[in-house]
Amino acid sequence: MAETPYAPSRIRALPSWLLGRAAARGHRLVADALAAEGMRMMHHAVLSGVAELGPLSQAELGRTLGIDPKDMVAIVNDLQKDGLVTRTPDPKDRRKNAIEISADGRRRLRRTQQLGDEANAELTAALTPDEREQLIALLTRIALPVE
Amino acid sequence: MAETPYAPSRIRALPSWLLGRAAARGHRLVADALAAEGMRMMHHAVLSGVAELGPLSQAELGRTLGIDPKDMVAIVNDLQKDGLVTRTPDPKDRRKNAIEISADGRRRLRRTQQLGDEANAELTAALTPDEREQLIALLTRIALPVE
DNA sequence: TGGTTATCGTTGGGGGACCCAATGAAGCCC
DNA sequence: GGGCTTCATTGGGTCCCCCAACGATAACCA
Numbered sequence A, B: 001m002a003e004t005p006y007a008p009s010r011i012r013a014l015p016s017w018l019l020g021r022a023a024a025r026g027h028r029l030v031a032d033a034l035a036a037e038g039m040r041m042m043h044h045a046v047l048s049g050v051a052e053l054g055p056l057s058q059a060e061l062g063r064t065l066g067i068d069p070k071d072m073v074a075i076v077n078d079l080q081k082d083g084l085v086t087r088t089p090d091p092k093d094r095r096k097n098a099i100e101i102s103a104d105g106r107r108r109l110r111r112t113q114q115l116g117d118e119a120n121a122e123l124t125a126a127l128t129p130d131e132r133e134q135l136i137a138l139l140t141r142i143a144l145p146v147e
Numbered sequence C: 001t002g003g004t005t006a007t008c009g010t011t012g013g014g015g016g017a018c019c020c021a022a023t024g025a026a027g028c029c030c
Numbered sequence D: 001g002g003g004c005t006t007c008a009t010t011g012g013g014t015c016c017c018c019c020a021a022c023g024a025t026a027a028c029c030a
Helices: A015-035 A041-053 A058-065 A069-081 A103-123 A129-143 B015-035 B041-053 B058-065 B069-081 B103-123 B129-143
Strands: A085-089 A097-101 B085-089 B097-101
Touching: A015 A041, A015 A103, A015 B015, A015 B041, A015 B103, A015 B129, A041 A058, A041 A069, A041 A085, A041 A097, A041 A103, A041 B015, A058 A069, A058 A097, A069 A085, A097 A103, A103 B015, A129 B015, A129 B129, B015 B041, B015 B103, B041 B058, B041 B069, B041 B085, B041 B097, B041 B103, B058 B069, B058 B097, B069 B085, B097 B103
Parallel strands: none
Antiparallel strands: A085 A097, B085 B097
16 A cells, blocks of 8 residues: 655644544444444444343433434434334333344344454554553543533 | 433443544534634644645645545635635646645634644643643554554 | 556545434423 | 423434546656
């Protein structure tokens, strides 16, 4: 491939720029890995959230994962169409849908979790386990709005 | 506003996920700040690159900043339209355009650099200067493909 | 020298993530 | 009971990223 000069540039020392680059690479790695199972990042994230947090509404899912309600509709549609989750009206609150993972969903999740972990290992391959933990800790502290 | 539960989720411990969140917040902060000058992130990045690396071709700019040639065309169009850069045919190589920053471009860059720095300060406000340097160092090592 | 290969700017198309506003239905609070 | 809120859904929009192709030009090399 072509040799990229990557001359020093003021821009590339800014956290926001580095975050964008690193996130793009991470997204590429994970998305490519998940594509082997016909899944996308958001689908995997939602499936993982549903598996952990039990049956819950789309709004709750969206809040915990930071996903827009509009996008959530499409994601749950896809997951439901593939039989990975069930969407049943909540008898307690008829506005809500109770989203729950299915047996197929659990099986799929096992594989996508594996793929996601591998992709993240490759993403952080240049780091020691200690450094990886440092990175996670630092990112956690700047990822959220101050509120 | 609604209380976001942010219950523990396996997804949110993954570097790729955290990177996506942090990058989104960084982009929001920087983009909002630059919007005050009518600039977008990519425009500022290109302007900064041109200022540092002197007159150079669009392809070289794209390689150093990781910007797609297609997007570079639009960005340079905008910058040229605003009189911030000049695009002149390179006499040495008539395929290339020599992009160079103008006096107006330098003035604009001074302001946008200030705004970008402030936004990045806010982005990393929760970190000590030491931790900020750590984060930059770690990100630098995972931002680039292995090559 | 002539033919192949590569690069440059440009145009075209497309996808994924993110965000905002509005709607009807349903629950909540007083 | 009336006002406010929440829920799922629909619609519209922006930005960044990637791939493919093209005509023009340059570089390579036998």
